[in-house]
Amino acid sequence: MPDYARRRSRLLRLANRLSLVAEYTGRAVAWLALLLVAVVCYDVAMRYVFHSGSIALQELAWHLYALLFLLGAAYTLKYDGHVRVDIVYQRLVPHTRAWIDLLGALLFLLPLCVLIVWTSVPFAYQAFVYGEGSPDVGGLPYRYVLKSAIPLGFALLALEGVAQAARALAALSERRG
Structure with a gap:
């Protein structure tokens, strides 16, 4: 097997x-x-049918949405679900697309992920140390759990960014072979 293979x-x-x-x-x-x-259906039914709202349910809905978004971003990247200018990208030859993927990961995605992880770890840690919860009466405790999803989500996104860069490098080495 040749070295490039x-x-x-x-x-x-x-x-x-x-x-x-x-x-x-x-x-x-x-x-x-x-x-x-x-949760949203239950909250809407409680509010509009039974006239009994809950701050905790509203907070739970946005906590779940935030977790879905943060922890699902790497999966979305894996399946090419993030927004890009596909009109141009799809018309390019595979070699050029591989270069765009590689440079995009190395110059934009990975530095952004590192920056966000770097700055959000102290943010999440401080929330954990103080036992931060909701400032609203009847809100959810343990807000630090949600804040810890920020560095975790971007670390997962960085891992998938490395995988994307590796795939792009493999595609570029295939052309040489």
Whole structure:
């Protein structure tokens, strides 16, 4: 097996292993969408039918939405679900698309993820130390759990960004072979 083929094979194995994290996390987090729908429907019924609202239910809905968004971002990246200018991208040759994917991951996605993880860890830690909860009477306690999803979500996104970069490198090495 030529050297470029071995390197390509290793890159693809690495990418596939890293993507397993996004796959399993995304599948688990997807169930939060059903829970979110149930919570919102219950809250709406309680408010408009029984005239009994709940701050805790409203907060639970946005907590579930935030968790779904933060922890599902890597899964969305894995399946190319994030917004991009597809009109141009899809018309490009695979080699050029691989370069765009590689440079996009290395110059934009990974630095942004590192910055957000770097700045959000102290933010989440401080919320944990103070036992931060909702400032509203009847709101949910343990807001630090939600805040800890910020660095976790962006760390997962960074892992999938590394997997995307590895796939792009493998595609570029394929052209040389």
